Each structure stands twice: as structure tokens, then as C-alpha cells.
Amino acid sequence: MLPEHLAVIMDGNGRWAKARGLSRSEGHRAGTETAKNLVTRCRELGIGHLTLYTFSKENWARPKDEIAQLFDLLTLFLKKELRSLQEQDIRLKVLGELSDFPFGVRQVVAHTINKTKNCRGMTLNLALNYSGRDELVRAFKNIAESGISFKDITDETISEHLYTSGQPDPDLIIRTSGEQRLSNYLLFQAAYSELYFTDVYWPDFDSAELDKALENFSSRQRRFGKTGDQI
Numbered sequence: 001m002l003p004e005h006l007a008v009i010m011d012g013n014g015r016w017a018k019a020r021g022l023s024r025s026e027g028h029r030a031g032t033e034t035a036k037n038l039v040t041r042c043r044e045l046g047i048g049h050l051t052l053y054t055f056s057k058e059n060w061a062r063p064k065d066e067i068a069q070l071f072d073l074l075t076l077f078l079k080k081e082l083r084s085l086q087e088q089d090i091r092l093k094v095l096g097e098l099s100d101f102p103f104g105v106r107q108v109v110a111h112t113i114n115k116t117k118n119c120r121g122m123t124l125n126l127a128l129n130y131s132g133r134d135e136l137v138r139a140f141k142n143i144a145e146s147g148i149s150f151k152d153i154t155d156e157t158i159s160e161h162l163y164t165s166g167q168p169d170p171d172l173i174i175r176t177s178g179e180q181r182l183s184n185y186l187l188f189q190a191a192y193s194e195l196y197f198t199d200v201y202w203p204d205f206d207s208a209e210l211d212k213a214l215e216n217f218s219s220r221q222r223r224f225g226k227t228g229d230q231i
């Protein structure tokens with residue numbers, strides 16, 4: 001079984017570069033190539049929703065020049081890939097607060113979202129300036145403002161007010177680079193996600209590594225509280 005929604009924490013670009021005597025920026029460049037290939041592979045496989053952790057709210061704490069380079073890579077990626085996204089029928093969405101980004105970045109993101117809004121083959125969510133806790137705070141504020149009575153609030157109400165509204169929760173979350181934590185990623189949506197950790201650094205996460213992760217996922221029994229015999 002394939003996940004309907006795959007979410008990825010693309011970690012280890014810096015360590016990948018360091019191990020090769022390269023700059024962190026080379027690591028991010030290589031990581032962008034890996035992300036591009038993953039998008040294509042997931043589309044070919046027929047995965048409906050792919051979410052990539054691209055820039056966390058906490059990543060603002062990084063050196064200014066590294067942040068600037070990450071934005072440059074993102075804008076370049078979106079500009080270069082727009083046609084290919086359209087050809088592959090991939091719709092771009094952003095999870096996160098875009099208003100904090102430089103104007104140029106916001107502009108190209110908005111342009112790509114607009115130009116791909118009718119694509120239905122796959123949804124590519126980029127988590128940008130994303131924080132799972134902030135997403136929940138934002139959802140609660142919007143619910144309060146919408147006038148919904150507190151008595152009517154269900155977990156669906158909350159789901160509908162998240163950035164991922166209308167999309168299924170991730171079935172599988174992959175994190176590369178050996179770290180085993182969620183780093184404030186999709187906290188509400190991850191309630192029943194399967195987690196897969198690999199020591200491979202993100203730039204080395206090729207389609208063979210993806211196949212391994214998907215094979216591992218398909219061998220798992222998801223019980224959702226039931227006993228194994230009930231499945």
C-alpha cells in the first residue's frame with residue numbers, strides 16, 4: 001500500500017556538505033535537486049499529496065546569509081520548475097505564514113500557486129515559515145472569530161482550519177539524517193502517521209531510499225486502536 005499523503009522532513013544538508021568538505025550552501029543546493037527528483041518520483045508513483053518541510057519558523061535563527069541562500073534556492077526552484085509542475089499536473093500549496101518573507105519570494109510563490117491551481121494529479125505542499133504550534137493557534141483564533149459555538153467544535157473543525165484543510169492526514173512521515181524528532185511539524189495531522197527515520201542525509205535520499213521507506217511502510221500494520229485480529 002502506498003501512502004496517500006507522504007510528508008518529509010528533509011534534514012542533513014549541512015552535515016552532508018561538511019562530510020565532503022563543502023560549504024553548507026552546497027549542501028542546500030544538492031538537497032534541492034533531491035527534492036525535485038522526489039516530487040517527480042512521487043507523482044509517477046501516484047502519491048496524491050506530498051508535503052516537504054522546506055523552512056521552519058525556527059529556521060529564522062540561522063545565519064542571515066544562509067537564510068538568504070535558502071530563499072534564493074526556493075525562488076529559483078519555483079521559477080525553473082513551473083512548467084514541469086504544470087506538465088506533471090502538480091498543484092502547489094504553501095503551509096505556513098508567507099507574509100514574513102521578502103516580497104520577491106512571496107511574489108514567485110503566489111505566481112506558482114496561481115498557475116498550478118487547477119492541477120489535480122498531485123498536491124505539493126511546501127511547509128514554509130511553518131510551525132505546527134502556530135498553525136494550531138491560528139486555527140483556534142479563526143474558529144473563535146468564525147462564531148462557531150464551542151459546543152460544535154469537533155476534531156474535524158480543527159482539521160478544517162489548518163493549512164492542510166481538505167487534505168488527508170499524512171500516512172507516513174520520513175525524516176532523514178538520523179534525527180528522531182518532529183521539530184514542530186504537522187503536530188495535529190501526525191496523530192496517526194507512521195514514522196520512518198533513516199540515517200541517510202537528505203541529499204543522498206534517492207529513489208532507492210524512497211523505495212526502501214515505502215516498502216517498510218507497506219509492511220506495517222496500522223491498527224488505529226484495534227487488535228491485530230480485527231484488521
Ligand code: IPE
Binds near residue numbers: 011070
Ligand atoms: C535541512 O538541512 C535543510 C533545512 C533545515 C532548511 P540542515 O541545514 O538542517 O542540515 P544539518 O541538520 O545542519 O545537517
Ligand code: IPE
Binds near residue numbers: 054181
Ligand atoms: C527541520 O530541520 C526543518 C526543515 C527540514 C526545514 P532542522 O534541522 O531545522 O531541525 P532541528 O532544529 O534540528 O530540529
Ligand code: MG
Binds near residue numbers: 011012013
Ligand atoms: Mg538540520
